[in-house]
Amino acid sequence: LRTPRRILITGGAGFIASNLVYHWAEQYPGDRLVVLDALTYAGNRKTLEPLEANPNFRFVQGNICDRPLIDALLREEAIDMVAHLAAESHVDRSILGPAAFVQTNVVGTFTLLEAFRQYWDGMGQPDHFRFLHVSTDEVYGSLNPEDPAFSETTPYAPNSPYSASKAGSDHLARAYFHTYGMPTLITNCSNNYGPFHFPEKLIPLMCINILMGRPLPVYGDGQNVRDWLYVGDHCRGLDTVIHQAKPGETYNIGGNNEVKNIDLVHKLCDLMAELAPSLPAEPRSLITFVKDRPGHDRRYAINATKIRTELGWEPAETLETGLRKTVQWYLDNAAWWQPLLSAEYQDYYQKVYAAR
Numbered sequence: 001l002r003t004p005r006r007i008l009i010t011g012g013a014g015f016i017a018s019n020l021v022y023h024w025a026e027q028y029p030g031d032r033l034v035v036l037d038a039l040t041y042a043g044n045r046k047t048l049e050p051l052e053a054n055p056n057f058r059f060v061q062g063n064i065c066d067r068p069l070i071d072a073l074l075r076e077e078a079i080d081m082v083a084h085l086a087a088e089s090h091v092d093r094s095i096l097g098p099a100a101f102v103q104t105n106v107v108g109t110f111t112l113l114e115a116f117r118q119y120w121d122g123m124g125q126p127d128h129f130r131f132l133h134v135s136t137d138e139v140y141g142s143l144n145p146e147d148p149a150f151s152e153t154t155p156y157a158p159n160s161p162y163s164a165s166k167a168g169s170d171h172l173a174r175a176y177f178h179t180y181g182m183p184t185l186i187t188n189c190s191n192n193y194g195p196f197h198f199p200e201k202l203i204p205l206m207c208i209n210i211l212m213g214r215p216l217p218v219y220g221d222g223q224n225v226r227d228w229l230y231v232g233d234h235c236r237g238l239d240t241v242i243h244q245a246k247p248g249e250t251y252n253i254g255g256n257n258e259v260k261n262i263d264l265v266h267k268l269c270d271l272m273a274e275l276a277p278s279l280p281a282e283p284r285s286l287i288t289f290v291k292d293r294p295g296h297d298r299r300y301a302i303n304a305t306k307i308r309t310e311l312g313w314e315p316a317e318t319l320e321t322g323l324r325k326t327v328q329w330y331l332d333n334a335a336w337w338q339p340l341l342s343a344e345y346q347d348y349y350q351k352v353y354a355a356r
């Protein structure tokens with residue numbers, strides 16, 4: 001691939017894409033990074049503040065559904081790669097209001113793909129151009145305890161409006177390669193955790209509630225299983241796919257860390273008790289089982305053999321090392337997460353948990 005690259009990163013003020021921006025700026029300081037983000041409730045410009053003085057970085061507030069804006073950015077910035085991570089990303093919010101998920105995840109991805117196709121075509125279809133579409137393992141649906149883990153050939157069976165909208169966007173990215181030869185790449189990753197994760201998600205939610213002495217809501221019987229990957233490992237995986245994968249390929253990215261939700265919550269309680277100087281209550285005593293999420297998938301598990309054997313990627317963190325880093329990050333960065341516990345957030349929290 002040609003360097004320096006000129007990359008449009010969508011959703012860069014969100015969790016994973018902001019980690020990717022920092023990873024990329026450190027690994028490839030000569031590359032131009034243009035972040036496009038609508039700054040929804042999940043986007044936080046403060047996360048990227050330390051990069052604002054970097055002449056190779058630009059932040060643009062805008063929507064991925066805004067075609068004229070995207071056309072202008074692609075040309076103006078002479079972009080040769082899109083890393084598309086902007087999305088509505090929270091399953092519980094997709095149950096409360098699915099429309100935004102279809103709009104951003106399906107229509108927004110389509111808008112980006114179509115703008116990039118016409119731009120790439122107009123440039124003579126350069127073979128170093130890439131469009132990376134970042135997706136989730138939730139598109140594969142739910143596993144029973146005895147089922148093999150999801151592989152790249154597992155049929156799609158999304159169960160929530162979130163995963164259905166991501167599945168739709170994956171199919172479009174795939175179709176743009178097969179129909180137009182556009183150099184798309186797709187990754188499907190398991191649950192991420194790490195710095196800059198919005199407070200509504202399980203791991204930050206537990207850390208923050210423990211610090212505030214609030215109940216720790218655990219859905220159903222707590223036996224749902226998720227595979228967890230440290231966000232830094234995901235970003236290295238995306239970097240590997242961008243640099244090494246053949247256009248049109250799909251890779252699953254996972255951490256080999258299958259764990260039941262209740263066991264994860266116990267681990268977080270114990271880590272907080274160890275690392276936090278003083279807590280308002282004994283963390284495990286705060287655990288409260290709440291009515292299950294409708295349509296809650298029982299188990300996700302990723303088979304990451306393809307990316308390991310073909311591209312040589314493996315996670316560097318274990319669940320123990322990654323969780324320790326993450327808990328410490330939330331302890332050290334209250335100034336980042338405290339302002340996010342806004343009135344809008346409290347209202348959402350009431351709707352999801354108080355009613356149960």
Ligand code: NAD
Nearest residue numbers: 011013014015016038039040042043063064086087191192
């Ligand atoms: P996030 O919710 O933290 O961030 C999403 C970002 O996208 C926010 O900054 C938001 O402002 C922006 N955004 C939303 N709608 C937009 C629009 N219409 N136009 C422009 N920007 C918009 O999400 P995340 O957890 O970092 O997830 C990033 C991507 O990775 C998503 O595509 C998600 O499906 C995928 N993914 C996430 C996980 C996970 O565990 N978090 C796992 C696998 C895949």
